[in-house]
Amino acid sequence: MLKKSFFVIVFVLIFLLSGCGVKTKKVKDPFISIKEQLDKLESYTATAIVELYNNKIDNKFAVVQFYKKGKFRLEVLKESGSPDKIIVYDGKRSYVYFAKVNQVFVAENTEEIPLYSMITSFIKNYINSGGEIEKREMDKFYLITVPILDKNIFMYKEQMAFSKEDLTPKELTIFDINNEIFSKITYKDYKYNPEINDKLFTKDSVTTLAGNLLDSPVIEIDTKEVYKYCGINPVMPVYLPQGFKLLNVLVNVNENNGVTFVYTSGGELIEIFETVVDQNEIVNEKGFLLSEGVYYKEKDNGEKEYTTMVNGMQVKITVTGDLNEEEILKVIKSLR
Missing domain, CATH: 3.30.200.100 (MucB/RseB, C-terminal domain)
Known part of the structure; x- marks a missing residue:
């Protein structure tokens, strides 16, 4: 009887000791995964709904965005869906088509171009933030807040919300120097590293909506x-x-x-x-x-x-x- 009890105790001890040796699988930090995705981003398409605030929503418009290896195309649409302006950057120069006057201009002054609404603008500020990064978690999102490099009193810092489901960008909030919301950008139909036809980034395509070309x-x-x-x-x-x-x-x-x-x-x-x-x-x-x-x-x-x-x-x-x-x-x- 003693011998049997001895073997039972030894068996239990071996089981417990072997269990202690099993390593718990480490879950990857989601913020590291987000950073890796942003580092590997070569192209994207999305529709951005831009809201500009001044105590209330002063202006709201949609921007269809195309980005590929440093080139970009923005189609700013009216509420009717017709183009207000189309901006094409071919890697060297920006061209802007203003539908109201039906003319194309070389963009010398970029103040009217909503570059701040682009995901790549956030990535630039994120990479070059010098460590001034805030990270936190909400029910459905991971939030990353970074300072804006070319900051001014209206655009001082920005916060991107990434989906917990697939780590994709969902919403960008830009704050002024008083920590009030200057702009909120919501991304829809986001596609990560899709194939994009290079003709969208040419001067000749600037007068035609991408949907008509593709x-x-x-x-x-x-x-x-x-x-x-x-x-x-x-x-x-x-x-x-x-x-x-x-x-x-x-x-x-x-x-x-x-x-x-x-x-x-x-x-x-x-x-x-x-x-x-x-x-x-x-x-x-x-x-x-x-x-x-x-x-x-x-x-x-x-x-x-x-x-x-x-x-x-x-x-x-x-x-x-x-x-x-x-x-x-x-x-x-x-x-x-």
């Missing part, structure tokens, strides 16, 4: 490939208004493989869409008769659309800008 059913092709993709021999304008050049050729596989030729002068766009339709279908599109065989209507977003038939194809010409009717009629008459 629409998923649209394929960018060379002029010589039009027949291969569309099965049509396109008509091309012999005449173009001064300063206009061909920007790109797009095929929409969801719309009868129609082909669009995009011409730009830098501040204005002419889009010529061609597709094969029944001769009678043009009647449904006509708006009102502008001249023989040419119909005109103004779209809800202010764009002007001209529709006609050339060599059995329906041709729609959409104009963004202040080009006059006479110039567009010359373009239509020159289609060959």
Whole structure:
């Protein structure tokens, strides 16, 4: 009996001692993981809802953001969803398209550009903060507060809230020198290191919303490939208004493989869409008769659309800008 009790005690001691030797798995510090994600960020896309405060919300607007390896594109939208301004930085210079005046400017003065709303602006301040970093935890977020390098009385420090679920940026709050909220930016549809087409960061793209350039059913092709993709021999304008050049050729596989030729002068766009339709279908599109065989209507977003038939194809010409009717009629008459 004593011998049996002895072996039981020895067994229990061995079990307890072996249990003490098991190492508890260490949970990684979430703030270290956040820092690693920010260090490895090469590109991102997001929609930022920006609220500017002065005792109350004075102004609210949306900014669609694209960033890739030092280049960026910001599309500042009105409440209607139409662009107020589009900013493109190609790595060397910034270009700003102001929809109100329909002109492109080289950005010498960046005060009106909401760069402070960008995630990369926070990263820059975070990396170069010199150790002045506050970290704390809330129910749903990890919070990191850093001083703003180029601080002023309105933008003195900023606090980014990261989701506990996936450590993504969710909300940036900028405080003034009195610790009052100057701005609050909420990020939606954030994508980490996505593939982004480089053409979004070119001067020539600054007058067109990214959604129109990167629409998923649209394929960018060379002029010589039009027949291969569309099965049509396109008509091309012999005449173009001064300063206009061909920007790109797009095929929409969801719309009868129609082909669009995009011409730009830098501040204005002419889009010529061609597709094969029944001769009678043009009647449904006509708006009102502008001249023989040419119909005109103004779209809800202010764009002007001209529709006609050339060599059995329906041709729609959409104009963004202040080009006059006479110039567009010359373009239509020159289609060959």
